[in-house]
Amino acid sequence: MKIYIRATESISPQLSFGNEGLLADLQVYEANRLSCLEPDYKSLIDPKQIRRMSRVIKMGVASALGCLKKADVEVPDAIITGTAYGCLEDTSSFLTKLVNQNEEMLTPTAFIQSTHNTIGAQIALLLKCHNYNNTYVHRGFSFENALLDAILLLKEQSAENVLVGGVDELTDTSFQILNRFGFFKQAFTNELYNAPSKGSIAGEGASFVLLANQPGNNDNAVLEAVSTFYKPATIEESQEKINRFLLDNDLSPNDIDVVITGRNGDETNDVVYDQLMSGMFRNKTEVCFKHLCGEYPTASSFALWMAASIIKKQKVDKKLIHHGEDVIPQRILIYNHSQGIHHSLMLISGC
Amino acid sequence: MTEVYVAGLGIISAIGTSVNETLSSFEQHRTGIDDIRFLDTIYRGQLPVAEVKLSNDQLSALSGLPENVSRTALLSTVAAKEAWVDAGIGSPSKFRTGFISANSVGGMDKSENFFIDFLKDAGSGDLNDVKHHECGSITELTADSLGISDHISTISTACSSSANAIFMAARLIKHNLLDVVVAGGCDSMAKFTLNGFNTLQILDEEHCKPFDENRRGLNLGEGAGYVVLVSEKVVQQLHKKPYCKLSGYNNANDAYHQTASSPDGTGSYLAMKGALEKAGLQPEDIDYINLHGTGTQNNDHAESTAISRLFSSKVPKMSSTKSFTGHTLGASGAIEAVLSVLAIEKEIIYPNANHTTTMKEFGYTPVKVFLKNQQVKHVLSNSFGFGGNCSSLIFSKI
Numbered sequence: 221m222k223i224y225i226r227a228t229e230s231i232s233p234q235l236s237f238g239n240e241g242l243l244a245d246l247q248v249y250e251a252n253r254l255s256c257l258e259p260d261y262k263s264l265i266d267p268k269q270i271r272r273m274s275r276v277i278k279m280g281v282a283s284a285l286g287c288l289k290k291a292d293v294e295v296p297d298a299i300i301t302g303t304a305y306g307c308l309e310d311t312s313s314f315l316t317k318l319v320n321q322n323e324e325m326l327t328p329t330a331f332i333q334s335t336h337n338t339i340g341a342q343i344a345l346l347l348k349c350h351n352y353n354n355t356y357v358h359r360g361f362s363f364e365n366a367l368l369d370a371i372l373l374l375k376e377q378s379a380e381n382v383l384v385g386g387v388d389e390l391t392d393t394s395f396q397i398l399n400r401f402g403f404f405k406q407a408f409t410n411e412l413y414n415a416p417s418k419g420s421i422a423g424e425g426a427s428f429v430l431l432a433n434q435p436g437n438n439d440n441a442v443l444e445a446v447s448t449f450y451k452p453a454t455i456e457e458s459q460e461k462i463n464r465f466l467l468d469n470d471l472s473p474n475d476i477d478v479v480i481t482g483r484n485g486d487e488t489n490d491v492v493y494d495q496l497m498s499g500m501f502r503n504k505t506e507v508c509f510k511h512l513c514g515e516y517p518t519a520s521s522f523a524l525w526m527a528a529s530i531i532k533k534q535k536v537d538k539k540l541i542h543h544g545e546d547v548i549p550q551r552i553l554i555y556n557h558s559q560g561i562h563h564s565l566m567l568i569s570g571c
Numbered sequence: 572m573t574e575v576y577v578a579g580l581g582i583i584s585a586i587g588t589s590v591n592e593t594l595s596s597f598e599q600h601r602t603g604i605d606d607i608r609f610l611d612t613i614y615r616g617q618l619p620v621a622e623v624k625l626s627n628d629q630l631s632a633l634s635g636l637p638e639n640v641s642r643t644a645l646l647s648t649v650a651a652k653e654a655w656v657d658a659g660i661g662s663p664s665k666f667r668t669g670f671i672s673a674n675s676v677g678g679m680d681k682s683e684n685f686f687i688d689f690l691k692d693a694g695s696g697d698l699n700d701v702k703h704h705e706c707g708s709i710t711e712l713t714a715d716s717l718g719i720s721d722h723i724s725t726i727s728t729a730c731s732s733s734a735n736a737i738f739m740a741a742r743l744i745k746h747n748l749l750d751v752v753v754a755g756g757c758d759s760m761a762k763f764t765l766n767g768f769n770t771l772q773i774l775d776e777e778h779c780k781p782f783d784e785n786r787r788g789l790n791l792g793e794g795a796g797y798v799v800l801v802s803e804k805v806v807q808q809l810h811k812k813p814y815c816k817l818s819g820y821n822n823a824n825d826a827y828h829q830t831a832s833s834p835d836g837t838g839s840y841l842a843m844k845g846a847l848e849k850a851g852l853q854p855e856d857i858d859y860i861n862l863h864g865t866g867t868q869n870n871d872h873a874e875s876t877a878i879s880r881l882f883s884s885k886v887p888k889m890s891s892t893k894s895f896t897g898h899t900l901g902a903s904g905a906i907e908a909v910l911s912v913l914a915i916e917k918e919i920i921y922p923n924a925n926h927t928t929t930m931k932e933f934g935y936t937p938v939k940v941f942l943k944n945q946q947v948k949h950v951l952s953n954s955f956g957f958g959g960n961c962s963s964l965i966f967s968k969i
Contacts, residue, residue: 299824306727315686316690317593318887319683320690323612331763332830333829335958336706342829343955344826344958345827345959348826350825352822353728355726355728356724356727357707358706359708359724360709362707369742372746374658397698397701400698446733449722482689543594
């Protein structure tokens with residue numbers, strides 16, 4: 221059974237929202253953190269509702285509604301969200317008041333909106349959608365686990381279409397804390413991969429896809445497979461897992477035209493990609509995405525948005541090619557890992 | 572598609588640190604709700620809660636994890652290890668084994684400690700205290716200690732989180748993607764949640780009275796529960812008979828309000844109805860409902876309305892075990908799943924503590940005493956949460 225990517229939408233540090241995705245006007249930054257370029261929400265969400273929503277909820281809901289509109293689906297059969305951090309702004313707001321006011325005189329709004337399922341719940345609430353609704357919160361697997369759930373629902377015939385998204389926000393507080401772990405550095409985004417050193421650039425985003433188990437008139441691509449692997453001990457083990465994934469899908473590295481890698485400019489992070497691109501995927505075209513959206517646990521959802529648009533346009537914009545030839549992309553492999561712990565593979569091809 | 576069997580159980584809550592302790596607490600009608608002993612909060616002595624009666628040091632010894640990690644991870648690991656040993660599978664590497672857990676606030680008990688220093692100076696606060704803030708990080712501490720790595724996932728849908736974890740685990744087995752999954756959830760007491768629920772004015776200042784006409788709110792609890800789900804193929808290789816089957820499950824959304832349930836209990840009704848359909852059962856086949864039954868006006872009204880609608884005049888025996896364990900949030904679906912399985916295995920039905928007055932609009936009274944020698948073939952377990960996330964599971968005798 222084929223799974224079709226009927227539509228995609230993304231709010232990111234790029235001009236992605238409402239665009240078909242080839243990033244004609246790439247945004248270049250010199251920064252250690254990238255923030256989303258947010259659309260005018262008033263045209264998408266009732267202004268009365270907007271006032272009550274925190275930024276991540278607005279981004280998630282707007283991206284989801286934008287995706288449904290493009291897919292011409294009013295109410296999806298399921299809504300599945302992946303978010304590693306959940307609603308950080310509301311969480312830290314409630315936590316700050318709790319500490320500063322010594323647990324007294326607190327109000328419920330921030331607490332109510334702090335739960336990880338708030339985005340999925342708000343989408344359901346706005347659509348009056350009583351269907352299947354789930355939220356995955358497993359760090360660098362959050363989006364992939366959400367996709368896996370969606371694929372199973374479609375295969376079970378429990379749903380004909382499923383809205384799936386990856387959403388994470390970066391707040392001043394989360395940036396301050398993550399930065400103390402030494403994850404980030406100041407860099408030019410267009411030079412991020414030139415001289416890997418310690419650290420990457422922090423990012424955020426909200427990217428949704430509408431998956432369907434029947435072809436439509438204007439599908440973007442086919443999602444062939446998704447897989448994850450956890451804490452591989454060595455690079456060889458990662459290579460074995462990738463080979464096994466391709467074999468399970470009756471493919472060899474030669475069947476892949478473009479590899480989208482999760483390179484992020486960190487010297488340790490990028491070693492596995494260097495080895496793959498000079499080994500198993502030698503002579504293959506490599507496209508990167510984290511100089512566009514920054515590093516965050518559900519960044520792979522932005523990569524899927526990008527891959528779907530590349531397949532649909534049958535063209536890789538030259539500006540996106542990190543290494544290799546200009547090819548007509550028939551099949552894309554996305555390989556991403558988060559901190560060397562969470563590795564994921566997604567296979568996307570033409571309809 | 573294979574059937575999905577329950578081969579192992581693990582549980583820790585205010586009424587016991589193991590399956591056996593938990594069962595004897597019910598039998599002796601010993602609830603776990605008491606004054607706050609461990610949580611450092613201004614509400615000590617004011618709001619009763621259902622804490623696990625062990626310090627982090629003691630939980631560390633039981634779980635094998637360092638005592639400075641989140642209490643949520645300690646609770647999680649104690650229950651997951653009990654479930655794993657109970658299943659008698661041996662090494663996880665014998666099968667394609669997954670671990671799917673759930674929680675609502677990750678390592679919040681440590682994060683709130685970090686914030687005290689961090690708010691004074693953004694350069695201070697012990698980073699070890701926020702290292703495991705993410706929900707998924709708690710899952711990994713337990714998965715790593717069990718040695719499970721083939722599939723790792725965490726679900727967070729508020730109070731229905733761990734029912735959804737069990738649900739997803741069953742589907743991965745049915746699709747032949749995994750053979751064995753340890754599935755459940757955990758949450759520890761945190762100032763964040765205690766204060767959050769307190770601002771919503773839904774905490775009972777006395778012991779909660781679920782499904783009572785004069786109910787005043789819920790008592791928060793903490794704990795963890797896990798089931799080991801296995802395929803038919805694995806059952807054939809195990810030395811012991813599985814407890815029962817997971818025969819039905821469904822997830823629906825109330826789509827009414829971020830925190831409140833709809834007056835007609837739409838989400839609850841759809842969750843229960845879908846689970847029955849999935850199991851191929853009629854309402855009259857259900858012998859016992861383990862209620863979500865938080866004790867709030869709103870939940871118990873919505874849930875009882877949905878039950879009336881689905882079961883009409885033939886309402887089965889039911890009780891809310893939250894009157895013993897408190898509301899353990901992300902753990903509750905799994906703790907109650909473990910209890911549902913044990914109801915079938917031991918032929919028992921749990922009492923609903925503190926119940927005195929039947930709800931006028933409902934007209935049914937939950938079971939008030941521990942019942943033995945019951946015919947319990949099919950149990951329905953309800954878990955409903957903020958965000959309208961409603962899930963129901965059905966366990967069936969083999």
